[in-house]
Each structure stands twice: as C-alpha cells, then as structure tokens.
Amino acid sequence: MNAIGPLADYLADLERAVDEIANTWRPEDPxxxxxxxxQIMMQFSYGYFAxxxxxxxxxxxxxxxxxxxxLQPNPDDIYLYAPVSTDYRYRVSGSRGTVKMLAFNTQAALPGLPGEIDTTGKCYADLDDRDLQxxxxxEFEILLSAQRPxxxxxxxxxxxxxxxxxxxxxRSYxxxxxxxxxLAIECLDPVPPKPRLSPQDILLRIRQMAAMPAAAMGLFYQMQNQIRATAGVNVFQPAPLGGALSKQVYLPAVFEFDADEALILETDVPEVRPYWNFQLNDPYFNAVEYVYRLSSTNGHFAQLDADGRFRAVISLQDPGVPNWLDPAGYTEGTIYGRWYDCDSCPTPTLKRVKFAELRQxxxxxxxxxxxxxxxxxxxxxxRGCQRRRRW
Structure with a gap:
C-alpha cells in the first residue's frame, strides 16, 4: 500500500472555494x-453524505x-437524495403522509457532485403525488429504471x-x-454486499468532498450574478418553465435596500395555485435563517389583501404588518418565488420606500x-419546523 500523506494534502481544493470570494458582490468586505x-463549511459538512x-x-x-x-433550499421542502444509475432498477416504497406535495425527480449530478451538470433538462424526469397510484x-411504490418494462x-x-x-x-404548507x-429505496438487481472502502476510495472521496464547495459556489454565484446583470436590482425576472420540476416556474430577483428603507413585494396570485411561496436568500445564494426568522412564506401562511393581491414587506425591523419577510440582517441578496402548476404566472414587483413612510x-x-x-x-x-425531520 502506498503511504498516506497528512489529511491536509487531500483538502487542498477547499482553498479554491475561498477564491470564489472574487465573484461575490463585495470581495473586499471582511x-x-x-x-x-x-458557506464553505456548510458545503463541506454535507459532503460526507454525498x-x-x-x-x-x-x-x-x-x-x-x-x-x-x-444553495437556497426551499424552506417548505425536506430534500432527500440517493445515487442511482441507468444500470440498475430501483423501488421506492412508503407511505404518502399528509404533506402538501411529494415530488420525485431524477437528474444529472447535483452541484459539486461528480458528473456533468445538465442545464438543458435532457436528463430530468419527474412526477409528483398527483401522478401516483x-x-x-x-401506501405506494415507484419503479425507477432506464426503460418502462x-x-x-x-x-x-x-x-x-x-x-x-x-x-x-x-413540500409542506x-x-x-x-x-x-x-420512504425506502432499494436496488432490485443482484449486487454484491456493500464493501469496505479501500484506502484509495477513501482518499478519492475526501478529495471530492474538498472540491465540492468551489464547484457549487462557482455555479450559483454565476447564477445570481447573471440575474443582477440581466434584470438589475429589485426587478423580478421569471425563469422559464422546466428544470428539476417540470411544473414549476421560479421567480428570482436581486434585492437591495438601505437600513432605513423597506421593499414592498406585490403581485397578483393565480386563480388556480396548488402551491406558491417566496423566500429570501443572502448575497451568497444561501437561504436566510428560516427556523428562527420569518424569512419565507407560502400560500398557507400568506395573507392576501382585500383586493386579492399579495403584498409582503422586506425590512430589517418588524413593520407591524402581515407577510413580513425578515432578511435577518442582510440588506441585499436574492428573492425566489415559485408558482407550481398554476394557471398563470404573474410577475411580482418590488418598490423601495422609506421605512417610516411604509404605510403610505x-x-x-x-x-x-x-x-x-x-x-x-x-x-x-x-415548532412547525422542528417537528419536521430535516436529517
């Protein structure tokens, strides 16, 4: 067996993630x-599971x-991940529960995982509980395979x-x-027992863990910078229908305001709206703290005004009105909304006002x-968030 060097030798790629600071909005800001x-530690921490x-x-x-x-997870979603291959058949089985929606999709590699990222959608296939028997x-079962038998x-x-x-x-409301x-997942084809990893396998996976933050951060910094470059600030730019969930339209925007200001998010809502939400992200594409902060809302929690429109207020301090979106100390970042399988896709607006004049x-x-x-x-x-199984 070849000698194994110090652990730091296999973590060198973590420094490439530090280099991504150059692609943030304020690279000189401590x-x-x-x-x-x-953020690098966040990425690295879940790399072991990956x-x-x-x-x-x-x-x-x-x-x-x-x-x-x-990577701006939806606060309404509990995400699970499992590796699969076209070489095998799988069965997912379990009980539906009572969450608002249960969705499954297969796709190419996730950001930071080995393999090519598919931006065209050619590798995507998805279904939700309304498609299931x-x-x-x-109780239900789903067969996963390259071809339907x-x-x-x-x-x-x-x-x-x-x-x-x-x-x-x-997805919970x-x-x-x-x-x-x-849920359970199992491979239906004969395979040998799960082996002990060789030293080479272990070291390879450690290197992959170390490389993961830079790969993921590079991709998502590019995404949010593109939104800012094409749409500007405080302007929503709906993304095309498609991606990992074929029925979902994303509504991204870069937000920016001063400490003595507020942003008013305003939109019509579709008449048919099985699911919709809005969430705040920090300037690095991470979801803002959403357990102990009111940084997101959805169609269950949101209050519509008498005219049927949805209005939310983004501000550092509590505005004393419904639908406060608390940015948890950030005055810039991104907003993501979602219309899922709705009969229309209204584009929200953002209005920047002085906090003291908000009610006007x-x-x-x-x-x-x-x-x-x-x-x-x-x-x-x-209480609601902590009752959900997040890991």
Whole structure:
C-alpha cells in the first residue's frame, strides 16, 4: 500500500472555494469573507453524505440541503437524495403522509457532485403525488429504471441517460400539522454486499468532498450574478418553465435596500395555485435563517389583501404588518418565488420606500400586527419546523 500523506494534502481544493470570494458582490468586505468561509463549511459538512453514505448499487437516503442553508433550499421542502444509475432498477416504497406535495425527480449530478451538470433538462424526469397510484391507506411504490418494462402499469419514473441522482421533495404548507412521508429505496438487481472502502476510495472521496464547495459556489454565484446583470436590482425576472420540476416556474430577483428603507413585494396570485411561496436568500445564494426568522412564506401562511393581491414587506425591523419577510440582517441578496402548476404566472414587483413612510404605500385597511402577535407567529414557526425531520 502506498503511504498516506497528512489529511491536509487531500483538502487542498477547499482553498479554491475561498477564491470564489472574487465573484461575490463585495470581495473586499471582511463580513463577506467571513460569510463565505461559513458557506464553505456548510458545503463541506454535507459532503460526507454525498460521497461516503451510499452508492448506486447500495442506495440510501441522505439529507441534501435540510440541515444547512446552502444553495437556497426551499424552506417548505425536506430534500432527500440517493445515487442511482441507468444500470440498475430501483423501488421506492412508503407511505404518502399528509404533506402538501411529494415530488420525485431524477437528474444529472447535483452541484459539486461528480458528473456533468445538465442545464438543458435532457436528463430530468419527474412526477409528483398527483401522478401516483396510492392505496387507500396511503401506501405506494415507484419503479425507477432506464426503460418502462413492457406491460407495466404501475408508478414509474425514468432514469434517463446521464442521470445519476434521485431527489425527493417533501413540500409542506402547514408546517405544524402536516405529517412527513416515510420512504425506502432499494436496488432490485443482484449486487454484491456493500464493501469496505479501500484506502484509495477513501482518499478519492475526501478529495471530492474538498472540491465540492468551489464547484457549487462557482455555479450559483454565476447564477445570481447573471440575474443582477440581466434584470438589475429589485426587478423580478421569471425563469422559464422546466428544470428539476417540470411544473414549476421560479421567480428570482436581486434585492437591495438601505437600513432605513423597506421593499414592498406585490403581485397578483393565480386563480388556480396548488402551491406558491417566496423566500429570501443572502448575497451568497444561501437561504436566510428560516427556523428562527420569518424569512419565507407560502400560500398557507400568506395573507392576501382585500383586493386579492399579495403584498409582503422586506425590512430589517418588524413593520407591524402581515407577510413580513425578515432578511435577518442582510440588506441585499436574492428573492425566489415559485408558482407550481398554476394557471398563470404573474410577475411580482418590488418598490423601495422609506421605512417610516411604509404605510403610505400599503392599502389603508392593512392590519396592524402587534409584537405579541408576531412573537406567537414565530413560536408556531419554530415548532412547525422542528417537528419536521430535516436529517
């Protein structure tokens, strides 16, 4: 066996992630540098699950973005990840639970994982619970394979050429009262027992873990910088339908305001709207703290005004109105909205105003939310989030 060097020798690629600071909006800002260091540790922390936990021959669920906030995970979603391959057939089985939506998709490599990132959608295949045959007791099975077996009429999800990942989204509306699904995945083809990793395999995976933050951060810094370059600041630029979820339209925008200001997000809502939400991200494409901050809302929690429109306020301090989106100390970042399988896709607007003058720009009948009511809202949020299995 060849000698094994110091662990630091296999972690050298972590420094490439530090170099990505040059692609942030404020590369000379010490606070930005510290935040990027934190982001690198977030990426690195879930890399173990990605590289050591399972293989296509021996698939198993791993948390994806739930216990960390990197790569703007949807706060309503609990994400699961399992490696798959077109060489094998798989069965996903379990109980549906009562979450708002249960979605499955196969795709090419996730950001930072080995393999090419598919930006065209050619490797994607997806379905949600409304596409599934589910027993009266909530039980179901899905067959995953490269081709549908002849005569097979059950639930089926294709693993297209180039796909290597199965993702699951357990999407909740009412965090406090919905019950998560209970799922298993197994390979249906004969495989040898799961082996002990060789020293070479271990060292390779450590190198891959170290390279993961730079690969992921480079991709998503580029995405948010492109939004800023093409749409500008405080302007929504709807993304085309498609991607990992074929029924979902994303609504990205770069937001920016001063400490004594607020942003008013305003939009019509579709008449048919199975699911929709808005969330705030920091300037590095990480979801803003969403357990102990009201940094997101969805169609269950959101309050519509008397005219049927949705209005939210983004501000550092509590504005005392419904639908406060708390940026947790950030005055710039990105906003992402989602219309899922809706009958229309309205484009929201953002209006930048002085915080002291906020109510002049809101409907006169906008309710007052007292500090006591806000505290109760946050307590319910914390309980709801912590009851969900995030890892």
């Amino acid at each position: 606070a930005y540098r510290a935040d990027v260091y934190r 590289f050591f936990h399972a293989t296509p021959e021996h698939p198993d669920w791993a948390p994806l973005w739930n216990p960390v906030y990197t 589910i027993d009266a007791d909530g 002849e005569g097979y009429g059950g639930n089926w999800l294709q693993i297209r050429p180039g796909a290597s990942v199965l993702m699951v989204r357990q 009412d965090w406090l009262h919905e019950i998560d699904a209970n 720009y809101l409907p006169t009948d906008t309710p007052v939310v007292s500090p006591e009511a806000r505290a109760g809202e946050l307590r319910r949020r914390v």
